[in-house]
Amino acid sequence: MRIDFLGLEAFVAIAERGSFNRAAAHLNLSQTALSHRMKKLEDDLGVRLLTRTTRQVTLTPAGLELLPRAQAVMADLTSSFVALRERGREQLERIAIGCLPTIAVAYLPVVLDAFRKAHPRVGVRVYDNSATEIAEHVQAGRAEFGLTIVAANRWDLEIRPLMKEPFVLVCPDRHPLARKVTVNWQALEGEPLVRIAPQTGNRVLIDDALGSRRENLDWRYEVQHVATAVGMARAGIGLTIVPRLALGVVDTAGIVALPLRNPGVTRTLGIVSKRGIPPSPPAATLLDLIVSALRSAGAASDS
Template identity: 30%
Template sequence: MLYDLTDLQVFIAIADEGNVSRGAERCHLAASSASLRMKNLEEAVGVTLFKRQARGVTLTAAGHVLLEHAKRCLAQLEQMRADLVPYGQGMTGHVTVFANNNAISTHLPDDLARFFKAYPGVRITLEERLSHDIVGAVVDGRAEIGVVALESEHPALEFLPYRKDQLVLLTPIDHPLAGKGATSFASCLGQPFISLQSGAALHTFLMNHANALDGRLDVRVQVSGYRAIARLVASGAGIGIVPRTAIERSDRGRLAIVELVEQWAQRDLRVCIPKQPSEKNVYRDRLVDILCHFGKPPVVGRASSTG
């Protein structure tokens, strides 16, 4: 390779500034040195990257392509540096966890706090995904632990009980559905909904069930969390569906909670892990013990049995 990271940094700076001198100054170089680097870079890649003009420079079509790749490369290198920093600061391990929105918004924060108290040197990457996507990620090795709400299983994974929850309907206190002990999801479809944002697991889940009924969810407002759904429902803006455990005590007197009769409203959260993990990770196993034995003594020996 006939160019280096500094060449790419100078190229990006000049492209952003539209001027060789200002780009060179941003990189703490002389304009002549930056200009020479760009000449050598163009020779190395075999294309013209800049159109030289009296008042500055603009990118050619090839220059735009290189700019996109160069920014991506430098961003990945910066991420690599950031990922390595914790190891220099005493990090002893790392675990990747994929979980659905329900688990992340309710149970996982307290359980992870218990884990960090026991293992302060370990870092956890936690990402929200749909349950079906989580299963695929654990099978492929992109996640070491998954937290899902699925009845189906996968032959390569072990599924362990985590928490029981229930999706419930929230309505304003004076809403026609508020006086019912339970109602069907179909009876809700004609009402304006307060929903999580598109792409959230629960939003996709409810959209799919509405489609299965040949109906649609009339989404009036989309928000980022369950707390916002409860507050908007209490204000009379619409109705919403959330996990029962996500309802805060302060909200219970301001809105009505109605059970859904559908079987899918019962949300049994489970932890999934590989039956034969490709690599041993004792901290993964200890986190699984904390998640799956809440209030019970941890299982001794899981690290050796699954590692």
């Protein structure tokens, strides 16, 4: 037997308020609709629950028997709905995104400040990981989207390219190459170089662009982070090659960043998201702010 919860709701509202008129107003129904619900409930049960006169509504013996049980059922349902709604609100009040560490450090603080003004009660979890890890977070549903290096297409990810970012040579301002306007890769032969670990994704891009010419370079040091590589370049230990926007997260005193030629190496930054799943409204706001900030940063770097 199917339970007529709408009928029970109508019955409890009438019984507690002693009036069809007051019950209809409470449930935001017309009196006709309320009467239909009660008739259907009584027809399903095969008994009368209410006696209605021009002046009052009274409960029949069957109605008196049913009322406390119906009240308990409706109270339990209400409690369950409230708990589920609160849980849903808690989930909506925290979103998660992925972002490359260099971009996260340089640009997310300003973006999150603007986001906080638009959504003051929404928290943000940032997976500031490598490009590979960001793709995994998005695929697994842990992050709604990721700002990362656009790599090979994945069938279950939507990819939205935003901008191409060049790699630059970082050297001490006292180095002979610091006086150049641009630097050819051939000029780096014989120079000790600091490279960044391959899991960042940047190293693969450089190796692919150079091809066999990478074997002519002296990759003497390897580090895990851009800030470490730049610090070593500042100290004169070795030169390093980093994405241009990454310089926004380091102290640039005492160093020079120079464009590289023959070949020029770039990486494409973009947004990855789960195919067919739109972002939640707060995540969509955050995404727009990130895209705007990143494009402004790219335009400023080009000027």
